[in-house]
Each structure stands twice: as C-alpha cells, then as structure tokens.
Amino acid sequence: MTAALEALGEVTELRGAVRSGAALPLVAPRDEDALVELVRRARGDGKRVLPVGNGTSLSFTNLATDADLAVTTRAISGIVAHEPDDGTITALAGTPLRELRAKALAGGHHLSPELPASCDATLGGAVAAGRSGVDRLRFGPMRNQLLGTRALLADGTITKSGGRLVKNVTGFDLHRLYCGSHGSLCILLEASLRLYPAPEAVRHLVLDARDVREALRLAHEVRATQLAPWILAIDADGPDRPAHLHLELAGREAVVEHELSTLPAAWRAAQIARDDAAREEHAHYADGEGDARRAAIVRVASRPSRIDEVWARCAALLGAGSPLHFVRVQPALAMLELRLDPNEPQRVADLVRDLRSGLRDLGSRVAVGGDARLRRLTNCFDEVGPSLAWMRALRDRFDPHGLFASGRGAGGL
Amino acid sequence: MHHACAAELRAILGADGLVEDRSRRTAYECDGLAFERRLPDLVLLPRDTPEAAACMRVLRRHGVPVVPRGAGTGLTGGATPVAGGVVIGTARMRRVLELNVTDRFARVESGLVNADLTRACAPHGLFYAPDPSSQRACTIGGNVANNAGGPHCFRYGNTTRHVLGLVVVTHDGEVLDLSEPDLDPLGYDLVGLLVGSEGMFGLVTEVTLRLTPSPQRVETLLAIFPSLDAACDAVSDVIAQRLEPSALEILDKLTIEAVEASVFAAGYPASAEAVLLIEVEGSDVEVEVNANEIEAILAGRGALELRRAQTEAERARLWAARKGAYGAMGRVAPDLYVTDVVVPRTKLRDLVHRTTEICRERGLKIANVFHAGDGNLHPNISYDRRDADELARVLDAGTRIMEVCIAAGGTLSGEHGIGLEKQQQMRLYFSPEDLAAMELPRHVFDPEGRMNPGKTLPIRACMETRTKPLDEVTR
Ligand SMILES: Cc1cc2nc3c(=O)[nH]c(=O)nc-3n(C[C@H](O)[C@H](O)[C@H](O)COP(=O)(O)OP(=O)(O)OC[C@H]3O[C@@H](n4cnc5c(N)ncnc54)[C@H](O)[C@@H]3O)c2cc1C
Numbered sequence: 001m002t003a004a005l006e007a008l009g010e011v012t013e014l015r016g017a018v019r020s021g022a023a024l025p026l027v028a029p030r031d032e033d034a035l036v037e038l039v040r041r042a043r044g045d046g047k048r049v050l051p052v053g054n055g056t057s058l059s060f061t062n063l064a065t066d067a068d069l070a071v072t073t074r075a076i077s078g079i080v081a082h083e084p085d086d087g088t089i090t091a092l093a094g095t096p097l098r099e100l101r102a103k104a105l106a107g108g109h110h111l112s113p114e115l116p117a118s119c120d121a122t123l124g125g126a127v128a129a130g131r132s133g134v135d136r137l138r139f140g141p142m143r144n145q146l147l148g149t150r151a152l153l154a155d156g157t158i159t160k161s162g163g164r165l166v167k168n169v170t171g172f173d174l175h176r177l178y179c180g181s182h183g184s185l186c187i188l189l190e191a192s193l194r195l196y197p198a199p200e201a202v203r204h205l206v207l208d209a210r211d212v213r214e215a216l217r218l219a220h221e222v223r224a225t226q227l228a229p230w231i232l233a234i235d236a237d238g239p240d241r242p243a244h245l246h247l248e249l250a251g252r253e254a255v256v257e258h259e260l261s262t263l264p265a266a267w268r269a270a271q272i273a274r275d276d277a278a279r280e281e282h283a284h285y286a287d288g289e290g291d292a293r294r295a296a297i298v299r300v301a302s303r304p305s306r307i308d309e310v311w312a313r314c315a316a317l318l319g320a321g322s323p324l325h326f327v328r329v330q331p332a333l334a335m336l337e338l339r340l341d342p343n344e345p346q347r348v349a350d351l352v353r354d355l356r357s358g359l360r361d362l363g364s365r366v367a368v369g370g371d372a373r374l375r376r377l378t379n380c381f382d383e384v385g386p387s388l389a390w391m392r393a394l395r396d397r398f399d400p401h402g403l404f405a406s407g408r409g410a411g412g413l
Numbered sequence: 414m415h416h417a418c419a420a421e422l423r424a425i426l427g428a429d430g431l432v433e434d435r436s437r438r439t440a441y442e443c444d445g446l447a448f449e450r451r452l453p454d455l456v457l458l459p460r461d462t463p464e465a466a467a468c469m470r471v472l473r474r475h476g477v478p479v480v481p482r483g484a485g486t487g488l489t490g491g492a493t494p495v496a497g498g499v500v501i502g503t504a505r506m507r508r509v510l511e512l513n514v515t516d517r518f519a520r521v522e523s524g525l526v527n528a529d530l531t532r533a534c535a536p537h538g539l540f541y542a543p544d545p546s547s548q549r550a551c552t553i554g555g556n557v558a559n560n561a562g563g564p565h566c567f568r569y570g571n572t573t574r575h576v577l578g579l580v581v582v583t584h585d586g587e588v589l590d591l592s593e594p595d596l597d598p599l600g601y602d603l604v605g606l607l608v609g610s611e612g613m614f615g616l617v618t619e620v621t622l623r624l625t626p627s628p629q630r631v632e633t634l635l636a637i638f639p640s641l642d643a644a645c646d647a648v649s650d651v652i653a654q655r656l657e658p659s660a661l662e663i664l665d666k667l668t669i670e671a672v673e674a675s676v677f678a679a680g681y682p683a684s685a686e687a688v689l690l691i692e693v694e695g696s697d698v699e700v701e702v703n704a705n706e707i708e709a710i711l712a713g714r715g716a717l718e719l720r721r722a723q724t725e726a727e728r729a730r731l732w733a734a735r736k737g738a739y740g741a742m743g744r745v746a747p748d749l750y751v752t753d754v755v756v757p758r759t760k761l762r763d764l765v766h767r768t769t770e771i772c773r774e775r776g777l778k779i780a781n782v783f784h785a786g787d788g789n790l791h792p793n794i795s796y797d798r799r800d801a802d803e804l805a806r807v808l809d810a811g812t813r814i815m816e817v818c819i820a821a822g823g824t825l826s827g828e829h830g831i832g833l834e835k836q837q838q839m840r841l842y843f844s845p846e847d848l849a850a851m852e853l854p855r856h857v858f859d860p861e862g863r864m865n866p867g868k869t870l871p872i873r874a875c876m877e878t879r880t881k882p883l884d885e886v887t888r
Contacts, residue, residue: 085653085759086788108655130597141597143605144574159850160843165755167571167787167827169560169609170835170842171869172851176573176605180598197655226629226696251699258698301596305515334516335596365595384600387591390857391601397853410600 004041005069008034014070016372017050019063019407024050028075032092032158032189038071039187040156043403050405051183053093053125060129060297060369061182062380065407073124073187079103080190081164088147090164090192093124100193109195112139116287124188130180134286137332138230138250142179145193149175151186154399164192177394182409185398199250203260204231204278204285207245207270212236212315212329215243216308219331221264222247223304231285234329238322239315246285248278288326288339295325295339296348296370300355302334306362310336313362317354323347342370349377356382381410388413418475422457425467430505432456441482441500446490447748448798449833453480453500460505461522462580462588462618469616470586472499478863479584481612483524483555486547488751489832491559491611496866501616503554509533510619517624518577518594523554523617527561530622539624542569545828546736554617560609562828564735565692567786568659569625571828573608578621581607581614584859594621606854611830612865614858628694631659632704633722633731636689636711637682641665641769641781644687645762647714648785651691652758656707660692661786668738668780668793671745677737679730685717689785690735738782739793745778746795750807752814756823758788764821768792768814775806789827790818816841831869839871 005011005027014026029035042049050067052058054074077094084107091100097115100123104111113133115121121131127149132141139145148162151174161174178186209215215234222232231248247263247270249256260272273281302310311329314336318324323341330336340348348370355366368380384391388411395406395413406413423431432438433455442450454477459465472479478498485492494500503524511520514537521530527548530541544563545551551561557579562571569575577594591604598604607614638644644663651661664672669681669688681688689711693703708719722728734741742749756764765781772779772794783791792814796807815825815838825835825842839848851870858864 083757083759085649086757087652087655130602132597140574143602144570153850157846157849159847161847161850163824163842164822165757165788165824165827167562167566167755167784167789168824169562169571169828169830170825171831171839171847172854173560173573173605173609174850174854176602176608177854179605180602185601197657226626252702254702255696255699258696262696303513303516303594305513333596363593365597365599382599387589387603388600390589390603393857394601394854397857413600 005038008038009075014052014055017058017064017070018067018405019065021372024067024070026070026072028072030075032076035071035073035076035187036152036156036158039152039403042069043154043156043401048405049403051128051187053122053128054120056119056121057125057129057131059371060367060380061408063372063375063407064405065412067405071187073189074122076189082107084108087166087195088164088192089195090190091123092190093122093188095123097121097123097126104195105198108198110135110198111193111195112145113142114286117283118287123191127179127191128181128183128188135230137232137330138228139196143176146175146179147192147194149178149188150190151178151188153186154401154403158189162192166194182413184395184404184406184409184413201253201256202248202250202275202278202282203256204273204281205247205267205270206281207247207267209243209245211240212243212311212327213308215245216311216329216331218245218266221266223332225262225264227259227262232330232332234331236327238324238327239318248282294342296342296345296374297368298338298340298348298352298355299367300336300359300364302362302364304332304334307331307334307336310359310362310364313358314338314355317351317358322351342374345370345374345377348374352378384411415475418471418477419455421471422455422468425464425471426457426459430458430460432458441485441502442493444485444487444490444492445751446488446493446832446834448804449490449493449495451494451497453494454497456500456502458502458505462582465501465616465618466582466586466588468501469582469584473585476861476863478866479616480865481554481558481616483552484526484550486551487555487559487832488753488829489834491830491832491865491868493833495833498863503552506618512537514539516594518621519624520592520619520621521553523552523557523620525553527551527553527556534624535627538627540627541575541622542566542625543572543575546739548736553620553622557608557617557620558610558612559828559830562784562787562789564660564662564784567661567784568657573605575623576604576608576620577623579604579607579617580619582616582618584615584861584864589615592619592621609830611832611869613855613868615864629696630700631692631694631728632700633728634691634693634704634707635720635722635731636691636716637685637718638687638689638716641687641765642762643715644689645765645785647689647711647716649758649761650710650714651707652786654706654710656703658691658693658703658707658786660690662690662735663781663783663785664688664690664735664738665781667745667778668742668782671741671780672734672738674744675737675741677734677741679734681734690731735782742780742793742795745780746797748796748798750794750796750811751829752792752794752811753826753829754790754815754818754823755827756788756790756818756821760821761785761788764818764823765790767817771813771817772810775810777806777810784827787827812838833868836869836871839869
C-alpha cells in the first residue's frame with residue numbers, strides 16, 4: 001500500500017491522533033488531482049481517512065474513533081488570488097497562514113485570524129478547526145472572515161460554497177458548516193478571506209495589578225469606554241499572583257494617540273510601547289508567556305457579565321499547589337485560558353470535570369487541549385445537547401459511508 | 414385545504430390566528446416581486462414558539478407545504494407560496510424577550526420589525542447594526558432567512574455576523590433551541606448554516622442578536638458628482654486607500670429626481686448626475702481624520718460639491734431619502750424590479766456602466782441606488798407589469814445583468830437572496846455538483862420537500878413544484 005500512496009505524494013507518519021494509539025500513514029498528496037485520487041481509492045477500499053492540515057490543532061480535538069490513514073493538504077499550497085484593492089485573498093488549503101499574513105500585509109492589510117508567529121497552521125486546517133486568533137476581540141471569530149470555500153466531499157465531488165467577494169448571499173452557506181467541522185464533512189481545498197486595513201500605528205500598554213481580580217476591575221472600566229481595542233487581556237501565573245493587564249490600541253496615528261488620552265486614570269501608571277516596540281510586545285503576547293504548545297490548556301467561555309464569578313470559582317477550584325502555571329483572561333470576550341502542567345494529565349482531567357460541574361449554572365463552556373495522555377482521560381468538549389441529532393444527520397448525509405474519520409469533534413462528530 | 418386540518422389549526426390558534434377569508438389571503442399571495450403570485454390555502458399567525466410548533470406538527474401530518482413569512486418586503490419572491498399550502502406569518506410574534514445590556518445581546522421574536530430593535534436598545538447606548546433600507550417594515554426573521562444587508566453593513570457585515578443564536582421550529586414541529594449566545598458553536602455551526610437558508614430549513618421563531626455600542630460621533634457627507642462614473646471611481650479609490658467609512662452609497666440622477674419629487678425630498682441637487690452618501694463614525698478625532706481624507710479623494714475625483722450634514726435632522730433627512738428611494742420610484746412607473754448583484758469593487762465603474770447599457774438597449778428605464786462600498790449594485794428597472802412585452806424585456810435585462818456580473822467575477826446576490834427570481838440563474842454561478850451539495854442539508858432539514866418548496870435551488874426537470882421558470886410566466 002505504501003508504494004501506491006507514495007506515488008501520490010510524500011508519506012510520513014502521524015501519531016497521537018486515534019484512540020487505538022496506532023501510528024497512521026500520513027500522506028501529503030502533491031496536488032489536488034492526487035488528493036482526489038487518494039480519496040477515490042480509500043473509498044473503494046473501504047478505508048477511513050483522517051484529514052489534517054499541519055496538525056497544529058489536533059491537540060484541541062478528541063482522538064478519532066478510528067482511521068486507516070491520515071491525509072494532509074500541506075503540499076497543496078499557494079495563493080490563488082490576492083486583490084488588495086478589493087480587500088480579499090484566496091489560497092489553497094495547504095498555504096501557511098503565516099505566508100498569507102505576510103502577503104496581506106505587503107498589500108496594506110491585516111489578515112485575521114492572527115495566530116502566533118510560531119504556529120505552523122495552514123489555511124485549510126485553521127478553517128476546519130474554526131480557529132480564532134489573538135485579534136478576535138477586534139475582528140471576531142474565524143467564521144466571520146471566511147467568504148467561501150472549495151471542498152472535496154466524500155463522494156469525490158469538488159464543490160464551491162460562497163465566493164471571493166466581501167458580500168455574497170448566493171446559495172446556502174455550506175462554508176459556515178465546514179468551518180469548525182474538524183474534517184468530518186469534507187476536505188477543504190481552498191478558502192477566501194476578507195482583509196482589514198493594516199493599522200498605521202500600534203500602542204501596546206501593560207498595567208500591573210495586584211491580582212486577576214483587580215485587573216478584571218480595571219479591564220471592565222476599559223470595556224465601558226468607546227474604545228475598540230485589539231487586545232484586552234489579563235495574564236498571571238496564578239490566582240494570588242500579580243497580574244498584567246494588556247491593552248492594545250491600533251489604527252490611525254492621530255486616532256490612537258487620542259485614544260490614549262481618553263483612558264481611565266489608572267492607566268497613567270501603565271508602560272506604553274509604541275509602534276516597533278509595540279509590535280514586539282504584541283508578538284510576545286501572541287506567542288504566550290507560558291509555552292502554550294507544550295502545556296495542557298483549559299479554555300472556559302462565558303459571558304462578560306459573569307467573568308468575575310467564573311474566575312472566582314476557577315481560582316477556588318484550582319486551589320493551592322494546582323498544576324496551573326499561567327492564566328490568561330479576556331474579559332470582553334469572556335474567555336479564560338488556563339495553562340497547566342502537561343505531566344499531570346489526571347489532575348488536569350479532574351480539574352476539567354470539576355470546572356464543568358462547578359460552572360454549569362453560569363452557562364459556561366469548558367474545552368481542553370493537550371497531548372494524547374490527557375485526551376484519553378477527558379473529552380475535549382462539553383456535551384452538545386439535543387441539537388446533536390441534527391448534526392449527526394448532517395454528517396450522515398455528507399458522508400454516508402463514514403469515509404472521514406469521526407470522533408474528533410464535539411459530540412463524537 | 415382539508416377541513417380536518419383547518420379545524421385542528423383553528424383549535425391551536427383560535428379564530429383570529431387564521432386568515433381564511435379569500436380577500437384577506439390575497440395580501441399574502443406575493444412579496445415585493447409582484448409579477449409572480451399564488452393565493453395561499455390558509456394563513457397562520459401563531460403567537461409564540463409552542464403554537465408555531467403545534468401548527469407545524471399538524472401540517473406535517475397532513476403533508477401541507479409551509480411558507481414562512483415576515484413582512485413580505487422580500488424582493489425575490491421568497492415568501493410567495495408558489496406551491497400553494499400554508500403561509501405562516503410572524504406578525505404576532507414581535508416581542509423583545511431579553512435585552513442584555515452588559516453582554517450586548519438581545520433575544521427577540523422573529524416577527525419583530527428591524528427598526529424596533531434599535532429603538533428598544535438605543536436608550537442603553539446600543540444599536541442593531543444591519544439596517545436594510547426596508548428596516549421600518551421588514552422583520553428580523555426575514556433578515557435572518559435572507560442574510561439581509563443594508564448601508565451600514567459595509568462596516569458591520571450582513572445579518573449573519575450579528576446572529577448569535579436561533580430558535581427554529583423544524584419541518585416536523587420539533588423546537589430546535591440554539592438560542593444560547595455562545596462564543597463558538599459546540600459541534601457544527603448550525604446557526605451559520607440556517608442564516609440565509611431562505612425559509613427552507615425551518616421556521617425561525619426567536620433570534621439572539623449581537624448589539625453594537627453606538628458610536629460617539631457620526632458624520633454624514635454628501636458629494637455631488639458630474640457623472641456616475643466619477644462617483645464609482647471615488648468609491649473604488651476609498652476602498653483602495655484602505656479607508657473605513659461606515660457606509661458608502663450611490664444614488665444616480667433618476668433616483669435623485671424621484672426622491673426629490675417625493676415626500677422624502679432631502680435637498681439632493683436635481684442637477685447632479687450622481688451623489689455619494691458617506692457616513693463616518695467613531696471618536697471626534699477618528700471622524701475628522703477619516704472625513705478629511707475621504708473628502709480629498711472625492712475632490713480628486715471631480716466632486717462638484719461636498720457637504721456635511723450640519724444637524725441631526727439634516728442627517729436623518731439624507732438617510733430617509735436614501736432609504737425611501739425605492740418607494741419614491743413609484744412615481745416613475747407602477748412597478749419596480751430591484752436587481753441585486755455584487756461585483757469586485759475594483760470594477761464598479763465598468764459594471765455600473767454595463768448594467769445601465771443593458772437596460773437602455775432594451776428600452777427600459779433604469780435607476781441606480783446601491784451599496785457601492787460593498788460593490789453591491791441595485792440596477793432598478795421601472796416597468797408596468799400589465800405590459801407583457803415590457804415585463805419580458807425586464808426579465809431578459811435582469812438575466813443579462815447577472816450574466817455580465819458573474820463573468821466579471823461577481824455574484825448573484827449580496828443581500829436579497831435567490832427566492833424565485835434567481836433560481837434558474839443559480840446555474841450560472843454554481844456547478845451541478847455545488848448545487849447537489851446544497852441539497853444535502855436541505856434533505857436533512859426538509860426531507861419531505863414541504864418547507865418553502867420551489868425556491869432557491871434550481872428546478873430539476875418536472876420533479877418539483879413550480880411549473881414554469883420565471884421568464885416563461887409572461888409568455
Ligand atoms: C423598499 C425596500 C428596501 C429594501 N432594502 C433592502 C436592503 O437594504 N437590504 C436588504 O438586505 N434587503 C432589502 N430589501 C429586501 C427585504 O426587505 C429583505 O430581504 C428583508 O430581509 C425581508 O424581510 P421580511 O420580514 O419582509 O421577509 P419576507 O419578505 O416576508 O420573507 C423573506 C424570506 O424570508 C423567509 N422568512 C421570513 N420570515 C421567516 C422566519 N421567521 N423563519 C424562516 N424564514 C422566514 C421567507 O420565507 C422568505 O423566503 C428591501 C426591500 C424593500 C421593499
């Protein structure tokens with residue numbers, strides 16, 4: 001089999017993706033035709049295919065129930081159309097997001113989602129995982145940037161949804177369905193994104209606070225103003241540790257300078273980095289102070305009005321001697337990220353269980369990511385509820401013979 | 414309609430929840446696409462989700478087609494009951510169920526009129542961003558079904574960006590509750606798929622919507638141009654310069670004349686060949702910086718005059734005139750065919766030019782009033798539907814406009830949806846495989862083909878409910 005696969009593209013190995021623990025052959029078809037051929041053969045042979053981009057989001061999904069081979073689109077790469085004066089970009093699925101960002105920036109645009117510079121995510125992978133970036137507060141989630149896709153369905157057809165223009169309501173928004181479907185409905189081949197004007201000036205402010213609680217109070221003051229920051233986030237090493245409140249303003253020079261002057265009084269004590277220095281601070285912030293890639297990560301989402309209470313309960317559950325080494329709270333998004341010791345998977349899994357039950361009455365969502373040890377012990381997602389039946393029906397319609405590996409997404413999708 | 418079915422529905426809704434009388438039912442035989450009509454067998458007006466669900470269960474048992482309807486302001490025949498059956502109107506479901514100021518969202522019933530939502534949240538310094546020109550009449554449910562846009566969607570995006578959750582009554586009467594305003598969907602993004610599904614995936618009864626903080630300051634600029642071409646070029650320049658106004662709207666000469674002769678008159682100069690209505694918002698500094706740069710571009714493109722609205726009343730008048738433009742066109746001819754296509758913003762001038770030519774070649778009167786910032790053209794053709802020959806020319810021009818725009822990299826609709834009007838033209842934009850993929854969710858949400866049948870997806874052979882494509886209606 002390997003020789004037949006190698007004729008279609010490079011074959012390596014993917015570990016830590018399926019429940020059995022088996023290593024899967026990972027094929028990187030050299031082009032779209034090779035991918036179509038690969039999928040056709042897998043269908044004919046009754047094999048289950050696990051689609052991946054560059055695998056950077058795998059640790060945030062459950063281990064797949066089963067698969068015979070993994071397919072990556074990373075070799076199917078390249079920018080198809082960049083229209084700076086129309087503010088759009090279209091690229092093949094394997095194109096590194098980093099490359100797209102650089103291209104967009106050369107045209108005077110910012111590309112969202114902004115993932116850390118060290119992240120090797122591909123466009124297709126980021127769309128399939130529904131990944132949002134550090135710029136989410138300003139530009140919203142990935143699904144808001146997505147104008148359209150081309151995708152390979154399980155029956156071997158290549159289909160388009162949406163388009164390349166910034167405004168378009170032609171046909172059903174299948175691309176919205178594919179975004180965040182973790183490769184369970186199709187293999188994405190191409191995606192188009194809207195672009196935003198790149199900021200002329202950037203100011204990155206850091207204000208020290210006694211602890212996360214105090215930082216939350218300061219952050220709420222900012223949210224109550226007319227400002228539309230790019231970043232408003234609190235970083236700390238633990239519940240009772242000093243916290244740093246990050247605020248980033250970006251846009252036209254005169255506008256951000258004016259915005260600085262309107263900040264609440266407490267910000268007079270903040271350190272302010274301007275332009276190049278601010279961009280450096282920004283990159284540092286985006287890459288995370290703790291090493292996000294090696295940590296076990298727990299994400300809690302709630303509503304802004306409940307974030308103080310969510311944090312208070314998290315802090316209480318974490319307790320003394322917890323495996324936490326870093327926390328980031330984004331109050332305006334009501335998002336909280338705990339980075340924990342990856343070598344304590346059982347304690348992390350217990351914490352996740354406690355958070356899920358302890359925050360249920362606040363309507364919070366708890367997601368978890370980490371290595372295979374942790375993902376064997378816990379579900380990466382909350383229970384879906386009654387709408388799961390509709391999701392399953394959709395999956396069965398799109399992939400009636402179960403060609404694409406399932407089990408990675410919420411609800412075992 | 415079978416007596417037993419009507420009786421069951423009456424038992425659920427009470428006599429005033431049913432429109433049975435033939436003359437009253439005629440109000441539901443079409444939407445804004447006036448030349449395609451069919452009388453519904455019955456109209457149902459549930460008061461809430463449980464009533465709607467109970468009705469849907471009865472209708473399923475009797476195998477009756479269902480057409481959801483908001484205010485009927487749609488322009489593509491989306492709410493027209495072409496296959497007969499029942500229209501379910503949301504006119505009695507207009508409550509704001511929850512207004513959460515801190516978390517900036519509202520939960521509303523789907524029959525709420527768009528403008529009433531902004532009215533409800535304005536005292537709290539918030540507004541609902543999508544603002545179709547029909548916002549004083551159209552409903553949130555209709556906006557969701559069509560993924561409606563509006564002038565300010567240039568900055569804020571169409572409806573889909575603002576929908577956080579939905580309650581949908583499915584074809585079999587199940588209540589699918591997706592109303593929680595979660596940050597990300599858990600599992601598949603059903604809400605994203607349902608928005609824009611044109612009433613074919615279920616009846617939306619409640620909607621959770623994101624509210625936006627009202628800007629500190631808003632400035633409305635009016636630029637008067639000696640030609641439509643120059644106005645289009647100015648818009649392309651503003652986009653290419655990466656400037657960020659919140660709205661960029663063009664009105665051409667015929668539109669200005671109609672508006673100025675109507676109750677919406679706002680002082681648009683009748684001598685202008687085109688005007689560009691621009692809105693800039695933000696802090697004082699942001700408004701000034703943006704407005705000054707935009708004004709420089711407008712002047713560079715030969716604007717004859719630049720004005721800034723001096724008072725809130727003047728600003729409101731300029732917008733009322735823009736939003737009343739379709740109504741004002743009633744002076745030109747009894748009927749108006751509003752086309753809706755999107756083109757790359759780099760090609761605005763050429764395509765506006767070309768669409769105008771297409772109408773002139775067919776001896777038709779065309780007026781342009783459109784969301785220029787998004788490249789969303791609305792060539793509006795005035796006609797008299799009683800004149801069969803003129804109607805045929807109108808439809809021919811509509812098709813040609815779509816063909817030309819698609820050939821230039823454009824698309825069929827930016828906000829009005831497909832409905833009946835563009836059903837066949839879907840084949841210009843999508844391949845048979847693309848369309849087959851769209852059938853997949855349709856079969857899941859409507860396995861019996863009873864939800865708004867005969868819309869959006871092109872009719873295949875004689876399997877479906879509509880008997881004739883639109884352009885044959887007039888023959
Ligand atoms: C003067 C004028 C100006 C306009 N300007 C704009 C504009 O700027 N931008 C824009 O986008 N549109 C515009 N429109 C078009 C129209 O107003 C929009 O499409 C609007 O969203 C339709 O809302 P409605 O309540 O009237 O829906 P209807 O016309 O009643 O229905 C529209 C579609 O939605 C479905 N539907 C309605 N309610 C529900 C529900 N509760 N659940 C499921 N499906 C439902 C119907 O079946 C139909 O397919 C304009 C129309 C007019 C007449």
